[in-house]
Amino acid sequence: MALAGKRILIIIGGGIAAYKVLELIRRLREAGTEVRVVMTAAAKHFVTELSVASLTGSKVFSDLFSLTDEAEMGHIQLSRNTDLLVVAPATADLLARMAHGLANDLASTLLLATDKKILVAPAMNLRMWLAPATQRNVRTLKNDGVLFVGPEDGDMACGEYGPGRMSEPANILAAIDQALKGNTALPLPPALRREGGALMGKRVIITSGPTHEPIDPVRYIANRSSGKQGHALAAAAAAAGAEVILISGPVALPDPDGVETHRIETALEMRAAVEAALPADIFIGAAAVADWRVANTAEGKIKKGFRPPGFSLVENPDILASVARHGSMRPRLVVGFAAETADVLAHARAKLERKGCDIIVANDVSAGSDVMGSDENQITIVTRAGLEPLPRLRKDEVARRLITRLADLLPSMPEPAPMAKTGSGSDV
Numbered sequence: 141m142a143l144a145g146k147r148i149l150i151i152i153g154g155g156i157a158a159y160k161v162l163e164l165i166r167r168l169r170e171a172g173t174e175v176r177v178v179m180t181a182a183a184k185h186f187v188t189e190l191s192v193a194s195l196t197g198s199k200v201f202s203d204l205f206s207l208t209d210e211a212e213m214g215h216i217q218l219s220r221n222t223d224l225l226v227v228a229p230a231t232a233d234l235l236a237r238m239a240h241g242l243a244n245d246l247a248s249t250l251l252l253a254t255d256k257k258i259l260v261a262p263a264m265n266l267r268m269w270l271a272p273a274t275q276r277n278v279r280t281l282k283n284d285g286v287l288f289v290g291p292e293d294g295d296m297a298c299g300e301y302g303p304g305r306m307s308e309p310a311n312i313l314a315a316i317d318q319a320l321k322g323n324t325a326l327p328l329p330p331a332l333r334r335e336g337g338a339l340m341g342k343r344v345i346i347t348s349g350p351t352h353e354p355i356d357p358v359r360y361i362a363n364r365s366s367g368k369q370g371h372a373l374a375a376a377a378a379a380a381g382a383e384v385i386l387i388s389g390p391v392a393l394p395d396p397d398g399v400e401t402h403r404i405e406t407a408l409e410m411r412a413a414v415e416a417a418l419p420a421d422i423f424i425g426a427a428a429v430a431d432w433r434v435a436n437t438a439e440g441k442i443k444k445g446f447r448p449p450g451f452s453l454v455e456n457p458d459i460l461a462s463v464a465r466h467g468s469m470r471p472r473l474v475v476g477f478a479a480e481t482a483d484v485l486a487h488a489r490a491k492l493e494r495k496g497c498d499i500i501v502a503n504d505v506s507a508g509s510d511v512m513g514s515d516e517n518q519i520t521i522v523t524r525a526g527l528e529p530l531p532r533l534r535k536d537e538v539a540r541r542l543i544t545r546l547a548d549l550l551p552s553m554p555e556p557a558p559m560a561k562t563g564s565g566s567d568v
């Protein structure tokens with residue numbers, strides 16, 4: 141965990157989920173993080189300054205024009221003298237004000253004045269979340285490099301069901317830890333993106349490499365994926381003009397030029413990073429995600445004893461399947477890989493159905509195929525319409541051809557479901 145010794149500024153917005161932030165503060169403090177809190181006027185209807193102050197052990201800020209606070213610290217300092225700003229719950233109103241650069245209270249002023257990363261945990265009624273205005277604001281904020289955790293699907297305080305619930309404190313904590321690891325680079329400025337490519341104006345999320353699932357602090361379960369094919373796809377998509385977000389497990393490769401690269405270790409971290417990167421036009425799951433993680437990870441190094449240590453495994457979430465079935469934010473084109481050692485095409489077709497994706501890229505990784513870790517690959521593009529085998533080629537050429545094919549197919553895919561309208565919110 142990257143939390144110990146770090147300083148976090150939490151901005152509590154005015155939503156029913158504000159009570160969960162108390163639990164988040166408690167956990168951060170337990171992890172050795174220094175927490176300062178700013179509350180919006182609306183937040184005070186949901187949690188009291190007294191409970192927040194007693195948990196953080198320091199004063200709560202809320203007034204933009206407080207003479208005492210300005211004399212002691214100054215709001216610019218408050219926004220900079222921190223490692224990360226976290227907005228939770230991030231209401232529709234707060235997101236809108238952030239997206240438009242408003243600075244009409246202490247919270248929005250700090251968010252505009254900061255030079256640090258911002259992580260938001262949205263929470264609102266599902267119609268407010270799905271409203272075109274909110275989705276537009278979310279896209280703007282993601283483009284500006286703001287990090288997102290959630291919202292999640294679930295029962296809402298208003299009696300409806302759908303996306304809009306704030307992520308649980310444990311998930312927000314994991315996202316904070318991830319953001320603090322310093323590997324969530326800001327998006328490439330538009331001025332640096334290449335013009336005229338087949339994917340110009342499209343947003344592409346790609347997973348790559350293996351995941352590492354810890355057994356204890358020094359050991360982990362892994363696989364032989366090198367990340368070469370996934371990274372080559374990211375480079376090819378960027379060369380085609382796309383805005384590319386690459387979510388990579390531990391690999392020995394440099395981050396591709398012109399690609400926003402997030403480095404993660406575990407499958408759970410990969411899923412959180414993918415969720416935070418959505419929405420997108422295309423998702424490509426090229427990572428070799430570990431199917432299982434260790435349920436009872438040891439806190440300290442397991443010592444050699446009388447008998448070998450026993451540990452139980454639990455199944456990891458299927459990231460590809462969850463993106464393909466992501467009701468509100470399913471990318472228009474969802475592409476998976478099937479690296480198989482036998483019955484390659486039969487397994488690939490079965491995966492296409494089981495995971496609900498549009499394309500499976502099948503390849504043979506059996507002993508003697510010389511694909512894992514090598515610079516060459518032989519793939520077959522499997523769609524519901526049929527099979528398109530490619531010859532054995534260098535992985536960068538495979539990537540270039542696959543990206544060209546995806547750019548061709550994209551316009552023929554069904555439009556994403558239209559977003560619902562209605563709903564309003566206030567956080568001032």
Ligand code: CTP
Nearest residue numbers: 425426427429456457458459460476477478479
């Ligand atoms: N995948 C994923 N999340 C997982 C497992 C796999 O997103 N937890 C994705 C991979 O990135 C790849 C595709 O699913 O695009 C197929 O991965 P593979 O390991 O071949 O499939 P599994 O579901 O693990 O099936 P099996 O182990 O039976 O081959």
